[in-house]
Amino acid sequence: MEQVDVGLWGVLIAILGGAIRVSTPFIFVSLGELLTERSGRFNLGLEGTLVFGAMSGYAVAYETNSAFVGVLAAAAAGACFGLLHGWICKFKGVNDIAVGIAMMLLGMGLAFFFGKPYIQPQAPDLPAISLGWWSDIPQLRAALEVNVLFIVGGLLALAIAWMLRTTRMGLRLRVVGDSTDAARAMGLSPDRIRLLATGAGGALAGVGGAYLSLYYPGSWTEGISSGQGLMAIALVIFARWNPINCFWAALLFGGAGALGPALQSVGITEGYYLFGAAPYALTLGLLILTSAPDRAVQGAPLALTLTK
């Protein structure tokens, strides 16, 4: 394809394309964390789940030669991690934040342990859909190569919003998340609902990881995630526990992550590492702006330890 000179627009187009590409794992992990947090629990271990999902997805895709089987395997592995987290947190006196830290270590440890043989071979990629057919500008076309999982993530955000608002399941999740006692009074089992919500959250984080290794950057390495899982957790707070907001916030974070490479592509290489830190700084900045002293953050599930 012939490059068309688009000047500084190139940076914006690159950021747009980068936002779409980079945001997908954010969408999945943040939706997973949202489900868990709406049930009143906090899973800090999704960073580890993301990395293990990336490894298991890649390994299974390589062995079966099917990227979609890989995604399913990553979801199953993520669900196992989530269920383990949910089971441990069931016991009285166990701190869910500390368990999350341990799960993060364990998830990364297991991923690196079993992932060694899969660093070299090439697994099949997930397919992308071209949404840029209407444009003549090749850069824009390249930017609008949208992966299936991005679209699935968007639909999932809508589905979860609908589920929380209108279904019996969503109501139960919200009751458990707001008051353990009220849920018990209604005859619900808070532990079981939280276990399932944490398991579902883990499965989504696993899919987010599979996207990393099977599409962008598209191979399994030990440095595949640099805190995306963690940023996605912060993103849920910024999105005020609303699935639709999660989607937009994920796009914003993706754009921030794409800033460094986009500037590099037009020849600005000064301060490469500092631009690399932009997503973390943005996350921290947004956390500072959206948190407030002496009162629970608006929209936070009341039973969540995070805001106590």
Place this chain on the structure above:
Amino acid sequence: MTLVAQAEKPAATAARSFIGIAPRAEAVVIPICALLAGFALFSIFLLMVGKSPVTFYQLVWKAGFSSAFSWQNTLSRVAPLVLAALCVALPARLGLVVIGGEGAIVLGGLAAAVAGTAVAGMPAAFGMATMAIAAMIVGGVWIGAVGALRIKRGVNETIASLLMAYIAIALLNHFVEGPFRDPASLNKPSTVPLTESLRVGDMPFLPSHWGILAGVLACLFAWVLIERTTLGFAARIAGDNVRAAQVQGLPVGRLVIGFTALGGAFAGLAGYFEVAAVHGSANASLIAGYGYTGILIAFLARHNPLAILPVAVLFGGFEASSGLIQRRMELPDATILVFEGIVFLVILLSEALYGRVPIFTAAYWEKR
């Protein structure tokens, strides 16, 4: 009848004497049992991947604790691990889970190296003190900011500290590859190497550099601060119940900022010793993961500064044996990470046992 009563008396007093000891014994016995359970679970993991747990623990003994050389390897890791664990334990006594000590280590090391080039020609004692203080100030400000954000803005300290660790690593990479790069460091961008007079040497009679003494002193200081001063008493009240502390008029905000800053200063000091005693300049080797192992050590020690020392020696030994285990057992380097993850989970799970095991309760011994 009187004879029977007399005969029963000594037994009853013996049982009574356990009333005071039992809850204290709980704090020792449960972590040790949990640690052993973690070892057992990891052994099962090794068996499942077709490796021998016996060989594993033999190699840990051999590489971590069996000779002067292996002790040197272990102790060189103990200093940063102890200081990193204090960075978790001090805020934890106030109820804060700060896990970004790695950031303070990295930036403390960078600050020490930069200060080291600035004081190169001056007397060694002054230069060393300047470097250590620079590292402690940078580390203290970095983690103290986490405490300040928590108090002033209600920002979750766990997420904030970990995000700041990523930012710290980016800053280190930026500075050692940009403004502070030694043009002579080709393959591995580093700051200018320290002059020989500013390097920290080995201690007499111990196969380790002076950092270990700093670690021991830091633990003692932290223990006295928490257990024997009014400040520590206030901090423990605030850690148990923030509202009660506020009602009592305790300066919770200043306590939180002070304890997080002190923890950060200790982590920064770990960075200083890594630069001045181990690497000789600041470079990517500072990102060694001590901050993360420190979290595990602090939790295993139940945030008790004195317990941190033996636990750090144990895990220093495990990490020192990593290389030998990789070569002899053909296991990946992540083996230690899996081990630590499993032990950590079991330790946390054991928290559910406190107050639940009958023989550790005073009530059990009162009935006797």
